[in-house]
Amino acid sequence: MSDALVDRYDLFVFDLDGVVYVGSEAVPGAVPALRRLRERGAGVAYATNNASRRAPAVAELISGLGAPADADEVITAAQATARVLAARLEAGSRVLIVGADALADEVTDVGLVAVRSADEKPVAVVQGYGPEVGWKQLAEGCVAVLGGALWIATNGDRTLPSPRGPLPGNGALVAALATAVGRQPDLVVGKPEPALFEDAARLRGAQRPIVVGDRLDTDIEGANRAGMDSLLVLTGVTRPEDLRDVPPEHRPTFVAPDLGGLFDDSAVPFEEFGKSE
Structure with missing residues:
Protein backbone atom coordinates (compact mmCIF):
# COMPACT_ATOMS: atom_id res chain seq x y z
CA MET A 1 0.00 0.00 0.00
CA SER A 2 1.14 3.54 -0.74
CA ASP A 3 2.16 5.74 2.18
CA ALA A 4 0.08 8.62 0.75
CA LEU A 5 -2.88 9.62 2.90
CA VAL A 6 -5.21 9.29 -0.06
CA ASP A 7 -4.66 5.52 0.00
CA ARG A 8 -5.20 5.08 3.74
CA TYR A 9 -8.76 6.40 4.15
CA ASP A 10 -12.16 5.80 2.57
CA LEU A 11 -13.74 9.19 3.39
CA PHE A 12 -12.25 12.69 3.43
CA VAL A 13 -14.32 15.14 5.49
CA PHE A 14 -13.31 18.70 4.63
CA ASP A 15 -13.83 21.92 6.48
CA LEU A 16 -14.47 24.73 3.99
CA ASP A 17 -13.40 28.19 5.19
CA GLY A 18 -9.61 28.25 5.07
CA VAL A 19 -9.35 24.77 3.54
CA VAL A 20 -11.28 24.86 0.26
CA TYR A 21 -11.92 28.59 -0.05
CA VAL A 22 -11.34 31.92 1.65
CA GLY A 23 -14.22 34.28 1.00
CA SER A 24 -15.18 33.61 -2.61
CA GLU A 25 -11.69 32.53 -3.74
CA ALA A 26 -10.30 29.01 -3.84
CA VAL A 27 -7.41 28.18 -1.55
CA PRO A 28 -4.34 27.55 -3.76
CA GLY A 29 -4.09 23.87 -4.62
CA ALA A 30 -7.52 22.97 -3.24
CA VAL A 31 -9.39 22.55 -6.52
CA PRO A 32 -6.81 20.26 -8.16
CA ALA A 33 -6.72 18.12 -5.02
CA LEU A 34 -10.51 17.77 -4.89
CA ARG A 35 -10.60 16.90 -8.58
CA ARG A 36 -7.98 14.20 -8.06
CA LEU A 37 -10.00 12.72 -5.21
CA ARG A 38 -13.11 12.61 -7.38
CA GLU A 39 -11.19 10.98 -10.22
CA ARG A 40 -10.02 8.27 -7.83
CA GLY A 41 -13.57 7.65 -6.64
CA ALA A 42 -12.69 8.62 -3.08
CA GLY A 43 -15.47 9.48 -0.64
CA VAL A 44 -15.75 13.21 0.01
CA ALA A 45 -17.88 15.22 2.43
CA TYR A 46 -17.88 18.87 3.48
CA ALA A 47 -18.63 19.82 7.10
CA THR A 48 -18.93 23.53 7.83
CA ASN A 49 -19.76 25.59 10.89
CA ASN A 50 -20.72 28.53 8.67
CA ALA A 51 -24.50 28.96 8.90
CA SER A 52 -24.86 31.67 6.26
CA ARG A 53 -25.42 29.30 3.30
CA ARG A 54 -27.57 26.22 2.77
CA ALA A 55 -26.12 22.98 1.44
CA PRO A 56 -27.11 23.52 -2.24
CA ALA A 57 -25.59 27.01 -2.20
CA VAL A 58 -22.38 25.66 -0.63
CA ALA A 59 -22.15 22.93 -3.27
CA GLU A 60 -22.75 25.53 -5.98
CA LEU A 61 -19.96 27.70 -4.60
CA ILE A 62 -17.52 24.78 -4.54
CA SER A 63 -18.52 23.74 -8.06
CA GLY A 64 -18.17 27.33 -9.24
CA LEU A 65 -14.54 27.26 -8.13
CA GLY A 66 -13.98 24.24 -10.38
CA ALA A 67 -14.26 21.33 -7.95
CA PRO A 68 -17.16 18.88 -8.23
CA ALA A 69 -19.57 18.93 -5.28
CA ASP A 70 -23.14 17.78 -4.64
CA ALA A 71 -25.54 19.17 -2.06
CA ASP A 72 -25.83 15.79 -0.33
CA GLU A 73 -22.07 15.90 0.33
CA VAL A 74 -22.46 19.07 2.42
CA ILE A 75 -23.29 19.01 6.13
CA THR A 76 -23.76 22.38 7.83
CA ALA A 77 -24.01 23.38 11.47
CA ALA A 78 -27.26 25.15 10.57
CA GLN A 79 -28.79 21.83 9.48
CA ALA A 80 -27.62 20.10 12.64
CA THR A 81 -28.88 22.94 14.84
CA ALA A 82 -32.30 22.87 13.20
CA ARG A 83 -32.53 19.13 13.89
CA VAL A 84 -31.65 19.74 17.55
CA LEU A 85 -34.35 22.40 17.83
CA ALA A 86 -36.92 20.15 16.19
CA ALA A 87 -36.16 17.41 18.72
CA VAL A 189 -24.01 22.49 18.23
CA GLY A 190 -21.23 22.74 15.63
CA LYS A 191 -17.57 21.76 15.74
CA PRO A 192 -15.80 20.90 18.00
CA GLU A 193 -18.85 18.81 18.86
CA PRO A 194 -18.41 15.58 16.87
CA ALA A 195 -21.91 15.39 15.36
CA LEU A 196 -21.05 16.76 11.90
CA PHE A 197 -18.19 14.32 11.44
CA GLU A 198 -20.14 11.38 12.83
CA ASP A 199 -23.07 12.15 10.51
CA ALA A 200 -20.74 12.31 7.49
CA ALA A 201 -19.20 8.91 8.28
CA ARG A 202 -22.54 7.29 9.07
CA LEU A 203 -24.30 8.53 5.94
CA ARG A 204 -21.49 7.17 3.74
CA GLY A 205 -20.79 3.99 5.61
CA ALA A 206 -17.15 4.98 6.06
CA GLN A 207 -14.84 2.75 8.07
CA ARG A 208 -11.66 4.84 7.80
CA PRO A 209 -12.59 8.56 7.69
CA ILE A 210 -10.15 11.43 8.07
CA VAL A 211 -11.03 15.03 8.88
CA VAL A 212 -9.21 17.80 7.00
CA GLY A 213 -9.30 21.24 8.60
CA ASP A 214 -7.42 24.43 9.41
CA ARG A 215 -8.52 25.07 13.02
CA LEU A 216 -7.15 23.32 16.08
CA ASP A 217 -10.04 24.25 18.37
CA THR A 218 -12.86 23.16 16.04
CA ASP A 219 -11.82 20.83 13.22
CA ILE A 220 -9.04 18.99 15.03
CA GLU A 221 -10.67 18.86 18.46
CA GLY A 222 -13.89 17.71 16.78
CA ALA A 223 -12.05 14.93 14.96
CA ASN A 224 -10.43 13.81 18.21
CA ARG A 225 -13.81 13.78 19.96
CA ALA A 226 -15.20 11.67 17.11
CA GLY A 227 -12.27 9.25 17.33
CA MET A 228 -11.11 10.10 13.81
CA ASP A 229 -7.70 10.85 12.35
CA SER A 230 -7.12 14.39 11.13
CA LEU A 231 -5.00 16.43 8.75
CA LEU A 232 -4.30 20.04 9.66
CA VAL A 233 -3.56 22.24 6.63
CA LEU A 234 -1.80 25.56 7.11
CA THR A 235 -3.90 27.49 4.58
CA GLY A 236 -6.35 29.10 6.99
CA VAL A 237 -6.34 30.21 10.60
CA THR A 238 -3.56 28.06 12.10
CA ARG A 239 0.06 29.05 11.58
CA PRO A 240 3.17 26.90 12.21
CA GLU A 241 4.01 28.83 15.37
CA ASP A 242 0.59 27.90 16.77
CA LEU A 243 1.69 24.26 16.91
CA ARG A 244 4.04 24.77 19.82
CA ASP A 245 2.75 23.49 23.18
CA VAL A 246 -0.54 22.24 21.72
CA PRO A 247 -2.73 20.45 24.29
CA PRO A 248 -3.58 16.81 23.48
CA GLU A 249 -7.18 17.54 22.47
CA HIS A 250 -5.96 19.94 19.76
CA ARG A 251 -3.25 17.74 18.27
CA PRO A 252 -3.84 16.61 14.66
CA THR A 253 -2.69 13.25 13.35
CA PHE A 254 -0.91 14.89 10.42
CA VAL A 255 0.13 18.39 9.35
CA ALA A 256 0.60 19.60 5.75
CA PRO A 257 1.10 22.97 4.04
CA ASP A 258 -2.00 22.43 1.89
CA LEU A 259 -4.26 19.75 0.39
CA GLY A 260 -1.41 18.49 -1.76
CA GLY A 261 -0.36 16.65 1.39
CA LEU A 262 -3.07 14.09 0.68
CA PHE A 263 -1.04 12.85 -2.27
CA ASP A 264 2.63 13.41 -1.43
CA ASP A 265 5.08 13.29 1.45
CA SER A 266 4.49 16.91 2.54
CA ALA A 267 2.03 15.61 5.16
CA VAL A 268 3.93 14.57 8.27
CA PRO A 269 2.81 13.18 11.62
CA PHE A 270 2.23 15.93 14.16
CA GLU A 271 5.08 14.68 16.34
CA GLU A 272 7.53 14.93 13.45
CA PHE A 273 6.34 18.41 12.50
CA GLY A 274 6.96 19.57 16.03
CA LYS A 275 10.51 18.24 15.95
CA SER A 276 11.24 19.92 12.62
CA GLU A 277 10.19 23.24 14.10
Whole structure:
Protein backbone atom coordinates (compact mmCIF):
# COMPACT_ATOMS: atom_id res chain seq x y z
CA MET A 1 0.00 0.00 0.00
CA SER A 2 1.14 3.54 -0.74
CA ASP A 3 2.16 5.74 2.18
CA ALA A 4 0.08 8.62 0.75
CA LEU A 5 -2.88 9.62 2.90
CA VAL A 6 -5.21 9.29 -0.06
CA ASP A 7 -4.66 5.52 0.00
CA ARG A 8 -5.20 5.08 3.74
CA TYR A 9 -8.76 6.40 4.15
CA ASP A 10 -12.16 5.80 2.57
CA LEU A 11 -13.74 9.19 3.39
CA PHE A 12 -12.25 12.69 3.43
CA VAL A 13 -14.32 15.14 5.49
CA PHE A 14 -13.31 18.70 4.63
CA ASP A 15 -13.83 21.92 6.48
CA LEU A 16 -14.47 24.73 3.99
CA ASP A 17 -13.40 28.19 5.19
CA GLY A 18 -9.61 28.25 5.07
CA VAL A 19 -9.35 24.77 3.54
CA VAL A 20 -11.28 24.86 0.26
CA TYR A 21 -11.92 28.59 -0.05
CA VAL A 22 -11.34 31.92 1.65
CA GLY A 23 -14.22 34.28 1.00
CA SER A 24 -15.18 33.61 -2.61
CA GLU A 25 -11.69 32.53 -3.74
CA ALA A 26 -10.30 29.01 -3.84
CA VAL A 27 -7.41 28.18 -1.55
CA PRO A 28 -4.34 27.55 -3.76
CA GLY A 29 -4.09 23.87 -4.62
CA ALA A 30 -7.52 22.97 -3.24
CA VAL A 31 -9.39 22.55 -6.52
CA PRO A 32 -6.81 20.26 -8.16
CA ALA A 33 -6.72 18.12 -5.02
CA LEU A 34 -10.51 17.77 -4.89
CA ARG A 35 -10.60 16.90 -8.58
CA ARG A 36 -7.98 14.20 -8.06
CA LEU A 37 -10.00 12.72 -5.21
CA ARG A 38 -13.11 12.61 -7.38
CA GLU A 39 -11.19 10.98 -10.22
CA ARG A 40 -10.02 8.27 -7.83
CA GLY A 41 -13.57 7.65 -6.64
CA ALA A 42 -12.69 8.62 -3.08
CA GLY A 43 -15.47 9.48 -0.64
CA VAL A 44 -15.75 13.21 0.01
CA ALA A 45 -17.88 15.22 2.43
CA TYR A 46 -17.88 18.87 3.48
CA ALA A 47 -18.63 19.82 7.10
CA THR A 48 -18.93 23.53 7.83
CA ASN A 49 -19.76 25.59 10.89
CA ASN A 50 -20.72 28.53 8.67
CA ALA A 51 -24.50 28.96 8.90
CA SER A 52 -24.86 31.67 6.26
CA ARG A 53 -25.42 29.30 3.30
CA ARG A 54 -27.57 26.22 2.77
CA ALA A 55 -26.12 22.98 1.44
CA PRO A 56 -27.11 23.52 -2.24
CA ALA A 57 -25.59 27.01 -2.20
CA VAL A 58 -22.38 25.66 -0.63
CA ALA A 59 -22.15 22.93 -3.27
CA GLU A 60 -22.75 25.53 -5.98
CA LEU A 61 -19.96 27.70 -4.60
CA ILE A 62 -17.52 24.78 -4.54
CA SER A 63 -18.52 23.74 -8.06
CA GLY A 64 -18.17 27.33 -9.24
CA LEU A 65 -14.54 27.26 -8.13
CA GLY A 66 -13.98 24.24 -10.38
CA ALA A 67 -14.26 21.33 -7.95
CA PRO A 68 -17.16 18.88 -8.23
CA ALA A 69 -19.57 18.93 -5.28
CA ASP A 70 -23.14 17.78 -4.64
CA ALA A 71 -25.54 19.17 -2.06
CA ASP A 72 -25.83 15.79 -0.33
CA GLU A 73 -22.07 15.90 0.33
CA VAL A 74 -22.46 19.07 2.42
CA ILE A 75 -23.29 19.01 6.13
CA THR A 76 -23.76 22.38 7.83
CA ALA A 77 -24.01 23.38 11.47
CA ALA A 78 -27.26 25.15 10.57
CA GLN A 79 -28.79 21.83 9.48
CA ALA A 80 -27.62 20.10 12.64
CA THR A 81 -28.88 22.94 14.84
CA ALA A 82 -32.30 22.87 13.20
CA ARG A 83 -32.53 19.13 13.89
CA VAL A 84 -31.65 19.74 17.55
CA LEU A 85 -34.35 22.40 17.83
CA ALA A 86 -36.92 20.15 16.19
CA ALA A 87 -36.16 17.41 18.72
CA ARG A 88 -36.52 19.78 21.68
CA LEU A 89 -39.50 21.90 20.64
CA GLU A 90 -43.08 21.25 19.63
CA ALA A 91 -43.89 21.64 15.94
CA GLY A 92 -44.90 25.20 15.13
CA SER A 93 -42.88 26.72 17.97
CA ARG A 94 -41.50 30.20 17.32
CA VAL A 95 -37.71 30.50 17.06
CA LEU A 96 -35.94 33.86 16.92
CA ILE A 97 -33.21 33.93 14.27
CA VAL A 98 -30.00 35.82 14.97
CA GLY A 99 -28.26 35.08 11.71
CA ALA A 100 -28.72 34.75 7.97
CA ASP A 101 -31.85 33.84 6.02
CA ALA A 102 -30.26 30.44 5.32
CA LEU A 103 -30.49 29.63 9.03
CA ALA A 104 -34.12 30.74 9.10
CA ASP A 105 -34.86 28.46 6.13
CA GLU A 106 -33.32 25.45 7.91
CA VAL A 107 -35.45 26.14 10.97
CA THR A 108 -38.59 26.46 8.84
CA ASP A 109 -37.85 23.19 7.06
CA VAL A 110 -38.03 21.21 10.31
CA GLY A 111 -41.51 22.47 11.11
CA LEU A 112 -40.71 25.45 13.32
CA VAL A 113 -41.64 29.10 12.79
CA ALA A 114 -38.73 31.47 12.23
CA VAL A 115 -39.26 35.00 13.57
CA ARG A 116 -37.11 38.12 13.74
CA SER A 117 -38.67 39.96 16.67
CA ALA A 118 -38.66 39.14 20.37
CA ASP A 119 -42.13 40.67 20.51
CA GLU A 120 -43.42 37.49 18.82
CA LYS A 121 -42.61 35.60 22.03
CA PRO A 122 -40.19 32.99 20.68
CA VAL A 123 -39.47 30.01 22.89
CA ALA A 124 -35.92 29.71 21.55
CA VAL A 125 -33.16 31.82 20.03
CA VAL A 126 -30.82 30.31 17.45
CA GLN A 127 -27.65 32.23 16.63
CA GLY A 128 -25.42 31.63 13.61
CA TYR A 129 -22.95 33.64 11.57
CA GLY A 130 -24.33 36.05 9.00
CA PRO A 131 -22.61 39.11 7.53
CA GLU A 132 -25.73 41.18 8.23
CA VAL A 133 -25.83 40.38 11.97
CA GLY A 134 -25.50 43.59 13.94
CA TRP A 135 -26.89 45.50 16.87
CA LYS A 136 -30.51 45.17 15.82
CA GLN A 137 -30.48 41.38 15.65
CA LEU A 138 -28.39 41.09 18.81
CA ALA A 139 -30.85 43.38 20.61
CA GLU A 140 -33.76 41.11 19.68
CA GLY A 141 -31.79 38.12 20.88
CA CYS A 142 -31.01 39.89 24.14
CA VAL A 143 -34.67 40.60 24.86
CA ALA A 144 -35.70 37.02 24.03
CA VAL A 145 -32.96 35.35 26.09
CA LEU A 146 -33.59 37.58 29.09
CA GLY A 147 -37.26 36.71 28.68
CA GLY A 148 -36.47 33.04 29.22
CA ALA A 149 -35.98 31.69 25.71
CA LEU A 150 -33.71 28.70 25.10
CA TRP A 151 -30.49 29.93 23.45
CA ILE A 152 -28.64 27.69 20.97
CA ALA A 153 -25.60 28.71 18.90
CA THR A 154 -24.63 26.96 15.68
CA ASN A 155 -20.94 27.25 16.57
CA GLY A 156 -18.43 29.16 18.64
CA ASP A 157 -15.74 30.04 16.07
CA ARG A 158 -14.15 33.26 17.28
CA THR A 159 -12.89 34.18 13.80
CA LEU A 160 -13.32 33.20 10.18
CA PRO A 161 -10.62 33.57 7.51
CA SER A 162 -10.82 36.19 4.78
CA PRO A 163 -8.47 37.53 2.09
CA ARG A 164 -7.81 40.43 4.52
CA GLY A 165 -7.03 38.16 7.45
CA PRO A 166 -9.15 36.85 10.33
CA LEU A 167 -12.54 38.51 10.82
CA PRO A 168 -15.08 38.17 13.66
CA GLY A 169 -16.88 34.83 13.51
CA ASN A 170 -20.04 33.61 15.16
CA GLY A 171 -18.21 33.05 18.44
CA ALA A 172 -17.38 36.75 18.62
CA LEU A 173 -21.04 37.62 18.07
CA VAL A 174 -22.13 35.03 20.63
CA ALA A 175 -19.69 36.63 23.09
CA ALA A 176 -21.32 40.02 22.51
CA LEU A 177 -24.76 38.64 23.33
CA ALA A 178 -23.35 36.68 26.28
CA THR A 179 -21.94 39.90 27.70
CA ALA A 180 -25.34 41.56 27.43
CA VAL A 181 -27.36 38.73 29.00
CA GLY A 182 -24.77 37.65 31.56
CA ARG A 183 -24.58 33.98 30.59
CA GLN A 184 -23.45 31.57 27.88
CA PRO A 185 -25.67 29.75 25.36
CA ASP A 186 -27.56 26.70 26.57
CA LEU A 187 -26.00 24.65 23.78
CA VAL A 188 -23.41 25.03 21.01
CA VAL A 189 -24.01 22.49 18.23
CA GLY A 190 -21.23 22.74 15.63
CA LYS A 191 -17.57 21.76 15.74
CA PRO A 192 -15.80 20.90 18.00
CA GLU A 193 -18.85 18.81 18.86
CA PRO A 194 -18.41 15.58 16.87
CA ALA A 195 -21.91 15.39 15.36
CA LEU A 196 -21.05 16.76 11.90
CA PHE A 197 -18.19 14.32 11.44
CA GLU A 198 -20.14 11.38 12.83
CA ASP A 199 -23.07 12.15 10.51
CA ALA A 200 -20.74 12.31 7.49
CA ALA A 201 -19.20 8.91 8.28
CA ARG A 202 -22.54 7.29 9.07
CA LEU A 203 -24.30 8.53 5.94
CA ARG A 204 -21.49 7.17 3.74
CA GLY A 205 -20.79 3.99 5.61
CA ALA A 206 -17.15 4.98 6.06
CA GLN A 207 -14.84 2.75 8.07
CA ARG A 208 -11.66 4.84 7.80
CA PRO A 209 -12.59 8.56 7.69
CA ILE A 210 -10.15 11.43 8.07
CA VAL A 211 -11.03 15.03 8.88
CA VAL A 212 -9.21 17.80 7.00
CA GLY A 213 -9.30 21.24 8.60
CA ASP A 214 -7.42 24.43 9.41
CA ARG A 215 -8.52 25.07 13.02
CA LEU A 216 -7.15 23.32 16.08
CA ASP A 217 -10.04 24.25 18.37
CA THR A 218 -12.86 23.16 16.04
CA ASP A 219 -11.82 20.83 13.22
CA ILE A 220 -9.04 18.99 15.03
CA GLU A 221 -10.67 18.86 18.46
CA GLY A 222 -13.89 17.71 16.78
CA ALA A 223 -12.05 14.93 14.96
CA ASN A 224 -10.43 13.81 18.21
CA ARG A 225 -13.81 13.78 19.96
CA ALA A 226 -15.20 11.67 17.11
CA GLY A 227 -12.27 9.25 17.33
CA MET A 228 -11.11 10.10 13.81
CA ASP A 229 -7.70 10.85 12.35
CA SER A 230 -7.12 14.39 11.13
CA LEU A 231 -5.00 16.43 8.75
CA LEU A 232 -4.30 20.04 9.66
CA VAL A 233 -3.56 22.24 6.63
CA LEU A 234 -1.80 25.56 7.11
CA THR A 235 -3.90 27.49 4.58
CA GLY A 236 -6.35 29.10 6.99
CA VAL A 237 -6.34 30.21 10.60
CA THR A 238 -3.56 28.06 12.10
CA ARG A 239 0.06 29.05 11.58
CA PRO A 240 3.17 26.90 12.21
CA GLU A 241 4.01 28.83 15.37
CA ASP A 242 0.59 27.90 16.77
CA LEU A 243 1.69 24.26 16.91
CA ARG A 244 4.04 24.77 19.82
CA ASP A 245 2.75 23.49 23.18
CA VAL A 246 -0.54 22.24 21.72
CA PRO A 247 -2.73 20.45 24.29
CA PRO A 248 -3.58 16.81 23.48
CA GLU A 249 -7.18 17.54 22.47
CA HIS A 250 -5.96 19.94 19.76
CA ARG A 251 -3.25 17.74 18.27
CA PRO A 252 -3.84 16.61 14.66
CA THR A 253 -2.69 13.25 13.35
CA PHE A 254 -0.91 14.89 10.42
CA VAL A 255 0.13 18.39 9.35
CA ALA A 256 0.60 19.60 5.75
CA PRO A 257 1.10 22.97 4.04
CA ASP A 258 -2.00 22.43 1.89
CA LEU A 259 -4.26 19.75 0.39
CA GLY A 260 -1.41 18.49 -1.76
CA GLY A 261 -0.36 16.65 1.39
CA LEU A 262 -3.07 14.09 0.68
CA PHE A 263 -1.04 12.85 -2.27
CA ASP A 264 2.63 13.41 -1.43
CA ASP A 265 5.08 13.29 1.45
CA SER A 266 4.49 16.91 2.54
CA ALA A 267 2.03 15.61 5.16
CA VAL A 268 3.93 14.57 8.27
CA PRO A 269 2.81 13.18 11.62
CA PHE A 270 2.23 15.93 14.16
CA GLU A 271 5.08 14.68 16.34
CA GLU A 272 7.53 14.93 13.45
CA PHE A 273 6.34 18.41 12.50
CA GLY A 274 6.96 19.57 16.03
CA LYS A 275 10.51 18.24 15.95
CA SER A 276 11.24 19.92 12.62
CA GLU A 277 10.19 23.24 14.10
